[in-house]
Amino acid sequence: MITLYYFAGLREATGTAQEQAELEGRTVDELLDWVRHKYPHLSLDAVRVAVNEEYALPDDRLRSGDTAALIPPVSGG
Amino acid sequence: MITLYYFAGLREATGTAQEQAELEGRTVDELLDWVRHKYPHLSLDAVRVAVNEEYALPDDRLRSGDTAALIPPVSGG
Amino acid sequence: MKPYEIVTEPIDPQRYADYVLRPEAGAVTLFTGHVREWTRGIRTLYLAYEAYVPMAEKMLAKIGAEIDRQWPGTRTAIAHRIGELKIGEIAVVIAVSSAHRKDAYEANEYAIERIKELVPIWKKEIWENGTEWIGDQRGKPEPDSGQADPAPTTLKPRRELP
């Protein structure tokens, strides 16, 4: 099982802060496809994915127990 | 009458913080000559002169009542 | 206090300046980012910041490690506040000490640039007639005071991936 986090505009657009999904074995790109399919109105173009609190690459593969966070463009400071 | 101020190393080398001299009508360069003559051991090469609290040019002429400060290289900060 | 932290209470910048000071430090730069009343001609009532807290603290520490490598001998502390912030309140503080001032200026400015690229924190502007999550400030020009900023690009990308 993978835990997914949604923040800021993505949290508001999905109505979800956190959910669990059977995504182990999939890549980060495939995770984004899954999210796109589930929330077709979301714009994910500039969204980065962090796996276990580190930015991940599109081909990185998810393992059971991982957390994956969708990181919309940041605006701290 | 002109009031002369000496600061930092110049004050210590001359043993004088302040003195008055009849230098009205002289230029800043001539003032430096006067100081050099009075304190021959002083090194004035990098010394700037401020007249009435503003940096002065070598040809600026002193008027009675002016204050002239000898400003050794500054080291604030 | 931790040297790299996300906080929910008002920030006292002096604590971070004190933290980085050491006998061998000749210079301390302290940057504070404040909630501005006017942005792009729109009056902000207040801001709401949200963070992915554990990752944000990790990324702040990573920026600190980058600074250690690029400006050896500096010492850095960074804090970002989340929650609702009023006009004038401090959103972010960056303190850097160094033996010589140039390092402290450079490292401090580097830190804020990296925060805006890297750290998962999001700002929502709340105006009288609406709200908006602000996104991707990386390519944002720094206009002279008084000039208008470009429109924010919420979820519209300029670049992809870190």
Added chain:
Amino acid sequence: MKPYEIVTEPIDPQRYADYVLRPEAGAVTLFTGHVREWTRGIRTLYLAYEAYVPMAEKMLAKIGAEIDRQWPGTRTAIAHRIGELKIGEIAVVIAVSSAHRKDAYEANEYAIERIKELVPIWKKEIWENGTEWIGDQRGKPEPDSGQADPAPTTLKPRRELP
């Protein structure tokens, strides 16, 4: 408190940061220059600063006016302390606020460079085995931390006149 002042008591930097903050300011940079224990491999016991006070305050205000011209919309405050200062104590504080951070960084660094060129303040280093008035820091390189500074040039010129 005056925005450009020479003081004899310990400096509270926060007062200067507070002074420059306004609702339209998004950024405040605060620089503090501290007495360092080690300079050029020599251990400093304490420093003594002397100033030509009325001219020094005039020159600080002049630097502030230069900043107003070069970075419109900024607000600046500068104080320099004189007298005997212990290791770690603050000799100088510079606070600059601006709408956008780049101005606050640039104007702040400009201020300290100009202070070292222009303002009639002199520093005497007191070591265990001697003292020295430090002169003309303008051409002084800013070495990486750990590298030795060049020897000071007391009353030995590098340049003439302002």
